[in-house]
Amino acid sequence: ITQDGVALKYGSDRFKNNTDIVKKAVTQNGKALKYASDSLKDNKNIVKIAVTQNGNALGDASNRLKDDIDIVKIAVKTDGHALKYASHRLKDDIDIVKKAVIQNGCALGDASNRLKDDIDIVKKAVTQNSCALEYASNRLKNNTDIVKKAVTQDGRVLKYPSNRLK
Secondary structure: OOOOHHHHHHOOHHHHOOHHHHHHHHHHOHHHHHHOOHHHHOOHHHHHHHHHHOHHHHHHOOHHHHOOHHHHHHHHHHOHHHHHHOOHHHHOOHHHHHHHHHHOHHHHHHOOHHHHOOHHHHHHHHHHOHHHHHHOOHHHHOOHHHHHHHHHHOHHHHHOOOOOOO
16 A cells, blocks of 8 residues: 555455555555545545645545535645536635646636636636637637737647637
């Protein structure tokens, strides 16, 4: 377990429900959370360790913890793509989404429609990864400053704005 946390999948149900064993497994590999018992997938301390090690471990956490602002902040700071596993409520939280797109601009694709239309969020996203322009609202795909910022990094993103800006 300490050398390969995912080996937890071969353990008995008793092992998968043992806090100490699961803690060691997710410390080594956050994705080992997938093999933990449901009660430990709902244990904030275990999940915190898992998402610190691998943000995408959020996908294996309980629904309650996918809606926990502290857990989701850690997950998206580790890997912005973890936003896809957050609750709908947190996909609409400006602070959470900002952290996600700063880490990985393409996380904008998992943000709420409201935040895909937020100029500050979209600027941060396309600054981190110009391809994030694909996920911006139609209004912002046609914002000259945002399109310039994206195209300066990669001209291939010209397929996303309107013909007027091409």
